[in-house]
Amino acid sequence: MTRWLALAVGCLLVASLLTGAAGPGVPDTLILWQIRLPRTALAALVGGGLGLSGAVLQGALRNPLADPGLLGIGGCAGLGAVLAFYWGVSAVFAPALPLAGLAGAAVGCAFLLGFAGRAASGPSLILAGVALSALAAALLALALTLAPNPFALAEITFWLMGGLEDRTLTHLLLAAGPIALGCLTLLRLGRGLDGLALGDEVAASLGVPVGRTLRLAAAGVALAVGAGAAVAGGIGFVGLVVPHLLRPWLGERPSSLLLPSLLGGAVLLLAADLLARAAPLLLPLHQEPRLGVLTALLGAPFLVRIARQVAPGGMT
Amino acid sequence: MIALRTVRVRLTGRDVLHDIDFTARAGEMVALCGPNGAGKSTLLRALAGLLPEGRAPDPRRVAYLPQGARCAWGMTVAEVAALGRIPHGDADPAPVERALQACGLNGLRDSRVDRISGGQARRAMLARVLATEPQVMLLDEPTADLDPAAAHEMMALLRTLSRQGGCVLTVLHALDLALRYADRVVVLAAGRIVADAPPESVLPAAAAAFGLPWGFDPSPRLLPPCQS
Numbered sequence: 173m174t175r176w177l178a179l180a181v182g183c184l185l186v187a188s189l190l191t192g193a194a195g196p197g198v199p200d201t202l203i204l205w206q207i208r209l210p211r212t213a214l215a216a217l218v219g220g221g222l223g224l225s226g227a228v229l230q231g232a233l234r235n236p237l238a239d240p241g242l243l244g245i246g247g248c249a250g251l252g253a254v255l256a257f258y259w260g261v262s263a264v265f266a267p268a269l270p271l272a273g274l275a276g277a278a279v280g281c282a283f284l285l286g287f288a289g290r291a292a293s294g295p296s297l298i299l300a301g302v303a304l305s306a307l308a309a310a311l312l313a314l315a316l317t318l319a320p321n322p323f324a325l326a327e328i329t330f331w332l333m334g335g336l337e338d339r340t341l342t343h344l345l346l347a348a349g350p351i352a353l354g355c356l357t358l359l360r361l362g363r364g365l366d367g368l369a370l371g372d373e374v375a376a377s378l379g380v381p382v383g384r385t386l387r388l389a390a391a392g393v394a395l396a397v398g399a400g401a402a403v404a405g406g407i408g409f410v411g412l413v414v415p416h417l418l419r420p421w422l423g424e425r426p427s428s429l430l431l432p433s434l435l436g437g438a439v440l441l442l443a444a445d446l447l448a449r450a451a452p453l454l455l456p457l458h459q460e461p462r463l464g465v466l467t468a469l470l471g472a473p474f475l476v477r478i479a480r481q482v483a484p485g486g487m488t
Numbered sequence: 489m490i491a492l493r494t495v496r497v498r499l500t501g502r503d504v505l506h507d508i509d510f511t512a513r514a515g516e517m518v519a520l521c522g523p524n525g526a527g528k529s530t531l532l533r534a535l536a537g538l539l540p541e542g543r544a545p546d547p548r549r550v551a552y553l554p555q556g557a558r559c560a561w562g563m564t565v566a567e568v569a570a571l572g573r574i575p576h577g578d579a580d581p582a583p584v585e586r587a588l589q590a591c592g593l594n595g596l597r598d599s600r601v602d603r604i605s606g607g608q609a610r611r612a613m614l615a616r617v618l619a620t621e622p623q624v625m626l627l628d629e630p631t632a633d634l635d636p637a638a639a640h641e642m643m644a645l646l647r648t649l650s651r652q653g654g655c656v657l658t659v660l661h662a663l664d665l666a667l668r669y670a671d672r673v674v675v676l677a678a679g680r681i682v683a684d685a686p687p688e689s690v691l692p693a694a695a696a697a698f699g700l701p702w703g704f705d706p707s708p709r710l711l712p713p714c715q716s
Contacts, residue, residue, distance in 0.1 A: 369559050369571070371560075373552070376544070378575050423563065424561035424600075425561065
């Protein structure tokens with residue numbers, strides 16, 4: 173399965189490099205390097221980070237509904253990035269954008285894991301995430317209201333819907349490091365997450381360093397999601413959908429889902445981004461649909477399906 | 489051997505355990521009995537090193553099965569049993585095989601733990617404990633929600649394990665099982681050990697702890713599958 177996913181990532185990477193706004197074809201070198209490559213690489217990196225983060229959060233929280241977006245971590249990252257935009261810091265000091273996104277995501281993760289540490293049941297954790305999302309959205313709206321000029325407002329709103337067009341090599345360089353570091357951190361947590369499937373106490377009695385595992389999970393998710401949201405805006409549901417699609421094939425052991433979820437996230441976002449580029453050619457649209465809008469259109473019905481599967485009392 | 493000396497445990501401002509002096513030896517099966525809230529589970533968790541100030545024992549040596557243990561994911565029985573190898577940091581299939589065999593789970597190895605019966609799921613959790621091949625097993629109510637036949641089977645299995653040199657310490661609500669299978673019965677009441685005796689002489693103290701009279705009852709009853 174992992175091999176097939178890797179193959180799919182490879183095929184989609186090539187397809188993405190060879191597909192432009194005007195349709196498929198081999199572009200000249202400048203377009204390939206300056207436009208297609210950053211977009212393609214970012215789709216793979218951001219998607220992989222989101223898929224892996226979803227798998228790790230679901231394992232760490234023992235909750236099939238955990239998703240960086242749904243739990244408000246993405247919202248917090250967006251808030252951090254918007255504040256960097258708003259104060260103009262990102263114009264003066266480019267790395268401020270991913271750093272602010274990262275800081276926002278870290279605050280969100282710390283809040284949720286602190287909440288989960290106090291023995292919260294599954295539903296109450298999701299509610300805490302919903303509260304966090306609402307708070308992040310409210311603070312974002314406040315920042316937008318106070319935005320110095322109307323163009324900033326439009327720019328920020330557009331950016332929040334998520335997308336990868338017009339990203340440059342600078343964006344890629346800014347995001348690649350933190351996302352890679354976050355993913356490497358998360359990929360090493362498999363054994364601890366397996367132990368946590370039996371509860372914190374059993375995990376501790378098996379010698380799993382529970383506190384350390386949760387802190388590393390929070391740090392890794394903050395790095396991967398925060399840096400991703402800072403360059404790609406609000407892209408939701410990837411972390412929720414990917415592990416769910418993989419479980420019927422790979423089983424439910426958390427560690428066996430980590431690498432496949434990374435690859436699956438990359439496949440999903442690369443495919444969605446190709447779809448976004450293809451849509452204006454196939455449908456009467458005057459511009460590309462936003463990537464975040466596409467993943468939400470795919471993910472929201474999926475969430476309803478999962479919510480129906482999770483029987484009352486089945487999620488604890 | 490596992491030992492706990494003059495321990496006092498305070499949780500949420502209340503003494504849950506005081507002046508505990510407790511030792512269990514290899515090859516011994518000890519049952520912990522007592523009324524609800526006597527501190528049985530707390531004593532087990534203290535021995536497992538799970539209390540805030542406790543020092544954790546070597547996880548390869550001491551395995552712990554909490555009350556109502558369950559798996560959050562629909563993992564297979566074999567995958568759950570293999571979690572017992574986490575303390576050793578290996579994926580050695582041989583101990584996992586032996587554990588599945590001992591718990592009679594060979595036919596269910598690829599079944600999901602959330603799609604088998606409660607008794608089978610409990611045996612899967614015990615297989616996880618056995619796969620660690622620990623010297624000491626701390627089991628909290630391993631026979632809860634088992635039917636009588638399965639409960640007897642489980643107790644007989646635990647007794648066999650202790651005869652093979654393991655130290656089995658199990659919290660039990662079913663006093664009749666404790667009296668039938670344990671080498672020693674420790675009775676806890678209000679956080680203190682009020683009796684620590686072999687089954688044949690512990691009944692008066694146990695009855696006093698529960699506030700029940702005791703005597704001989706000739707009414708017909710279920711017997712274990714094989715009398716030993």
